[in-house]
Amino acid sequence: MELFHSTRSTASQVTSKQAIRKGIASDGGLFVTDSLGDKPVDVAALAGKSYQQIARTVLASLLPDYTDAELADCVAGAYGDQWDDAAITPLKPLGDDFILELFHGPTSAFKDVALQILPRFMAKTTAAATDPNAANERIMILTATSGDTGKAALAGFADVPGTGITVFYPDGKVSEVQHLQMATQKGQNVQVCAVRGNFDDAQSAVKAIFGDGELAWDLANNAHTVLSSANSINVGRLVPQVVYYFAAYAQLLERQEINAGDEVEFCVPTGNFGDILAGYYAKRLGLPVAKLIVASDKNNVLYDFLTTGTYDRNRPFFTTISPSMDILISSNLERMLYYFADGDTKLIASLMDSLANNGRYDVPADLLAKIQAVFGAGWADEDQIRASIKDCWDKNHYVIDPHTACGYHTLANTPRTPGVPRVLLSTASPYKFPRAVLEALGEPAPASDFACMDALATLSGTPAPEALRGLEKAQVRFTDVIDVPDMTNYVRTTATRLAQ
Incomplete structure (x- = not known):
């Protein structure tokens, strides 16, 4: 059976169920498998398949x-009438490019794609699959959010038997709608709690809590x-x-925009690097990806890293109109580095140690060159985000x-490869x-x-999602x-309280 281990060590090997149940490796690393890509997906067979069918194949x-x-059950529950x-995730034309709408789930953000199915994955991590002595064990989901993950996780895990969930978010640094959703x-x-500080403060504290042996014993x-x-x-x-x-890709095939095997570029607004890392995983599974283009906001630590090879979080933190990307410590970059470093766990551990102690690290030039062959990068400041929103409306109606606008601006300033379709991932409504x-x-x-929602609905001729518009009268808990x-x-x- 293919096993998972930490990005920082291969000493402990676990199954995918154990990795999902545990969340993060004991040494603070992230779970990866060296078998990624050993079972490629038949891309030519995708055309005409439903999202659910594709999900079962890929997963x-x-x-x-x-x-x-088990996968069929998880997929059916996650991608139904909610x-x-x-x-x-419908694909629509946008000028000379395409836009992939990832916001049609219950919380109107791309996090729903994963967080509608994660609780179902968790439910399959039975005592027999993990630890026979843990039959009565509860799982407490602990999450820091920059805005969207929190609500999507809450919606996914609410009243799921055998689980509890606690979400921390940076006080005053999410939108009014995001705050009310949580x-x-x-x-x-x-349970939901604001934290005085920014997302990186909350995320770093959550990681430290996962590594707190005394707390783990107590719980x-x-x-x-x-x-x-x-x-x-x-x-x-x-x-x-x-x-x-x-x-x-399947939708492009079905519309005969491409033939099987043709390459496609994806532009992805991202802060924690998870959304675009998934694109790299797809490439490893055989999807013909020409380039993955990272789009950042004013907190452009990823842009600087991808262009210089230096990751440095010792910089001002900006609170922007794209709050879900206001991040200076991009956790999933560690997984990407592991694969490009050919599984060199000692190097990864050293880089992450340098980040923890010095707030920065530098990757070798040959490693950066391999990364740059796959990943491009761009970023947008506040004025460019606003200009992109208006330009997209004026040109395409x-x-x-604002997060998608970072990608729109980045695509507009990225040279086009002739004959290669480009897909912009739209991360939120x-x-x-x-x-x-x-x-x-x-x-x-x-x-x-909420009056702004009504004005936007009138202007655009599109309805506000009911779950968002209804927040105006929802009780704050x-x-x-x-x-x-x-x-x-x-x-x-x-x-302790939720266990009672």
Whole structure:
């Protein structure tokens, strides 16, 4: 059986079910498998297949110890009538390019693609598959969010038997809609808390909590609880995202825009590097990917790394109108480095140690050259984001959110390869950021974000998603705000309470 291990060591080998249940490796590394790509997907057979059929095929290559029946059950539950488009991730023309809409799930963001199926993956990690002594063990999902992951994880895990979920988000650094999506979440097993600081502060603290042996012992013995993650550090969050790259290709095949084997470029707005890493996984599985283009906002640490080989988080942190990308520590970059370094765990451990202690690292020139052969990069500042939203509307009569606008700007400034189609991944509905979008379009923005939604609906002729528009009258359940050092005790208290 294909096994998973840490990016920083091969000493401990686990199954995909164990990796998903655990979330993060004991040494702080991320789970990877050296078998990635050993079971390529038959690209020519994709045309005409449904998203669900493609998902079953792709996931079977990535999660080898899930049976076909288990995957079919997970896929059926995750991609059903909670989506407002039967294609799940529909591909649409956008000028001379294409746009892949990833926001048709219950929380109107791309995170739904993974977080509707992750709880179902978790449910299959039975005691027999992991630890026979853990039959009564609860899983506490612990997640830091820059805005979208939190709500998507809450929606996925709410009232799932045998689980609890605690979400931390940076206080005042998410949009009003994002805040209300989390603060009004229903469910008896959920907890939401703001943290004074930025996303990197919260994410670093969550990683430290996963590595806290004393806390783990306390939770296991006093609350019968183990911690796991819904962030893309969890391989179970990452692999479902691989599917929509194949789904985009299948739609291009079906429309006869390409022939099987033709290469395609993807431009991906990303902060934590998970969304675009899924594209690299797709390439390893045989998808003909010409280039993966990273689109960043003003927090352009990924752009600097991909152009210079130096990753340096010692820089100002900017709060922008694209808050889900306001990140300086891109966790999933570690997985990409592992594969490009040909599995050199000692190098990866050294780089991550340097990042933890010095806030930076440099990769060897030959390694950077290999990375640059696959990944391109661009970024947009606030004015360029606003200009891109307006340009997309003026030219295409299509409204994009600020994160997608980073990709739109990047594509516009990336030389086109003749004959190679380009697909822009649209990561969120513009109705999650209605004020920023209205202002970019040169329209007056009312005082309330909900009035902004109504104005945007009138202007664009598209309806606001009901789940977003209904937040105006939803009851706020969670108002806690704490300091970063208090997060560990907050997790201990919450786990104990939810276990009762």
